[in-house]
Amino acid sequence: MSAFGAVLDRLPVALASACLMAIVARSNRLTLKDRDRALLDRAQALRWGSNGQHRAWAWGEGAAVLLLHGWGGGAAQMGPLAEAIADAGFKAIAVDLHGHGQSPGRRISFSRMVEDVRTATRQLAPQAAAWVGHSAGGMALMAARGDQDAPAYVTLNTPLWPYPPLRAIARRVAPSQAILDECARRFCRQFDSDAPAVQAGSLHQHRGQGRLLVVQDQADDQVDPADAQRISATWPDAQVVTTEALGHHKVLWDAAVHQAVVGFLRAQAAQSPVR
Template identity: 30%
Template structure:
C-alpha cells in the first residue's frame, strides 16, 4: 500500500495573497498578449509564428536560482558539456555517489534538503545544474533557453566525472532525464522519482492548448522539437522505460494536489513498474514536497535500505 503524508498549509497573510493575485493578473495579461501575437503571426507571418512558438517552448521562466534548501555548501566543479560551455556540479561528502537532478526551471539548491542526511549516511552527494539553470553557463540556444537534451548531457557529464550511482533523487523533468541516462548505460542501484513528469506528447498538447496555437504552428513545433533533439517525442516517455523491470528499484513520490504534474502520472508509474512503490503526500504540491521531512526520510531510507523494494500502491 502507498503511504500518505499530510501537511496542512499555513494561512497566508493578506499581503502574501495580494502579491499572488497581482502576479496572477500580470501572468494572465502576458498570456493574452502572447496568444494575440501568435494568432496574428499565424495569419500574416507563419514562419515568425513558428519561431515564436519554439522560442516560448525553450524559454526558462523565473530566476536562475530559486529556493535554496542547502544547509552547507560543497565543492563546486565545472564540467564541460558537448554543445559548449560548462555546467556547475556541487559535491559533498565521501562514499558511494548519490546524484540530485533538478527539473525544468529548477536548480541544485532545490534538492538541498537531501544533502546532509545523505552525507551522514556515508554518501558522496553530487548535484548538477543543467545549462541555462542555476550557476551553469547558458545553453546553445542562448540566455535562459534550454532543451531536455542539454539536461541529459549535463547529467551524463557528471556521470563520466563522478562514476556510477548508488542512487539518484530526481524531481519533475529530472525524472525523465535520470531514466534516459540510466537507460543509456549509467549504472545506478536505486532511484527516487519525485513528481515525475507526464509524456512529452501530452506536455506539447497542453502547451499548444494553453497558447491556443494554430494547428499548423502546433504541428510545426512538434516537428522542430524532434529535429532539435534528433529523436521522436515518444522516445522520451518515462513510463515505458521501466515496465520490463529494467530500471533500478524505484520509490515514486507524488503529491495528490500537485498542479504541475498530475498525481495520476506518478501513481501510474508505480503501478506499471514491477520494482517500484508509491509514497503519496497531501498538500505539499510540486515544490514544497522537496523539503518535507517525511519525504526526505522516505527517500534516504529507500536509498540506504539493502533489502529489495516491496512493491505497493
C-alpha cells in the same frame, strides 16, 4: 486566444511551432534566496563539463547519489534533500544543468538535459548508487539510462512525458491544437523517440536492472498525479509514495519525503553496495 496566439495561427504550423519552441528554450534562471545560498555554502563546490565551466555541489561522504533539478530549476532546490541524503551516509551531488543556476548557457532543451546527466555522471559519479530527479530532471535521468545505469532511481513529481511546457504554452498563448500537437512532437523528438512512444511512457520503461521509487504530490499543479501509477506500472516492484498539499516544489523540502527517499536508498544500498 491571445493576440500572439492569433498571429501564430496565421503562420504555417511548422514555423509557428518553431517560434514557440525557441521562446520556451530561453534560459530563465532561478533566483536564489538566502536559504538557498546558505545550503550551497555548506557544500563542496565542484566543476564539470568539457571546460569545467558547469557547476555542482556535494554534501557528505560515501557512495555517490546524483540529484537533478527540473526545467528552470537549479541545484539549490535539491539542497535540502541532498543534505538529508548526506546525513544518511552518502555523498549527495546536485548539479546545475546547462542553462540553469550557475552553469553557462542561454538555451535549454530536454536533449541537452539528457546529455548533461550522462556527462555529470561520468565525471562526478561514475559509480553512482542512485540517480534522483525532480520533474523534468526525472525524465532526463530516465532517458539517460544506458551504459551508466545506477542500482536505484528516484523521481519526484515527474511527468510521464514532456507535456508541462505544452500546458504552459496553451495557457499563456492559446495557439491552435495543430500548433500544440507539432510542439508536442518536437519535445518528444528531443528524447530521440516519436511522440506516440514517449506519450505511452517509453522514457520510463524498465530496462532490466535497478529499483524505482516514485514520489508524487496530489496537489501538484504541473504534473498529473495519476502519472505516478502510470510510471510505476512500467517497472517491476516499483514503490510509490504519495503526499498531500505540497505542490510541485515543496515536496523537495518535506521531511517525510526526505525520510522516504533516504529509507529507499539505504535499502537499495544494502542489497547492491557500491564501492
